[in-house]
Amino acid sequence: MLSYRHAFHAGNFADVLKHSVLSLVLDYMTRKEKGFHYIDSHSGAGMYQLAEEYAQKTGEYKDGIAKIINDEDAPESLEPYLSLIKSLNLNSELEVYPGSPGIAKAFVRRQDSSHLFELHPTDIQHLEDFCQRWRKVFVKQSDGYKGVLGLVPPPSRRGVVLIDPPYELKEDYQKAVKTIIKAYAKFSTGTYIVWYPVVKRNFIEQMQKDFTNSEVKNLLQVEFCLEKDTDEYGMTGTGLFIVNPPWQLAAQLEEILPYMKTKLGSTNTSYTLKQLIAE
Ligand SMILES: C[S@@+](CC[C@H](N)C(=O)[O-])C[C@H]1O[C@@H](n2cnc3c(N)ncnc32)[C@H](O)[C@@H]1O
Secondary structure, rough: OOOOOOOOOOOOHHHHHHHHHHHHHHHOOOOOOOOOOEEOOOOOOOEEOOOHHHHHHOOOOHHHHOOOOOOOOOOOOHHHHHHHHHHHHHOOOOOOOOOOHHHHHHHOOOOOOOEEOOOOOOHHHHHHHOOOOOOOOOOOOOOHHHHHHHHOOOOOOOEEEOOOOOOOOHHHHHHHHHHHHHHHHOOOOOEEEEEEEEHHHHEEEEEHHHHHOOOOOOEEEEEEEEEOOOOOOOOOOEEEEEEEEOOHHHEEEEEEEEHHHHHOOOOOOEEEEEEEOOO
16 A cells, blocks of 8 residues: 655654754764765655645645744754755745655765665655765665665664654554664664654554563654544654664754744643653
């Protein structure tokens, strides 16, 4: 089943959290000269046109990136992310929004390599087009979970892995965590980021259990919920598990989360940040 298209959701509140964290992680990785692997198991199209019918149909970006892009009071921790979005939208209108490959492309250097997996026949085409003239990028139309496991440990022993499935199938919750656990067994110093939607709380509790029963160490969990948990259909919040986060990421999120609540949330909005597994 491949009906999910990220173009409907590009730039929404969940992307703001995911992509601001990805920007901070990649920014940190580039502080050392030595190259690293960026591995994106579920890449999407790479770049999204916000004026096109998909984004306009839901208008999700209007309640996400559009609310903060020109805010002069945004915290410093959002600077790497916001300055990247601004650099892509030099006219005052917000016209394009990067997917995770678009974020990565802005940070990686000549010594880094990027490995992008995507299955959807249309999005892989967009992704390949987006990656033209990008050196040291490897795009594959194949399963990203297997792709991650085939690439770790990277020769440089430095790597960032993003696992961002559509969760159309409930197996994705377990597969995402299992992939990290297996990858960690081969490469325990890598940084791993897993995105998840808050739709049914028990799926997230199971992810937490699977992590805490594993060998994985140093796991940060961040969650931002627009609304309280409900049994009704639909995503009420978003979260990330981050294995081996940069040391200052938790403090940066302490700045970002209250800001997101003020700008994107309502009185029902809440957030949590916890070190789920110690170093
Ligand atoms: C949430 S979107 C990715 C968004 C992207 N990471 C971003 O941040 O902009 C999930 C993508 O995974 C793709 N996909 C679904 N199953 C996959 C699999 N097993 N391997 C690789 N890609 C997959 C979908 O077609 C979809 O484009």
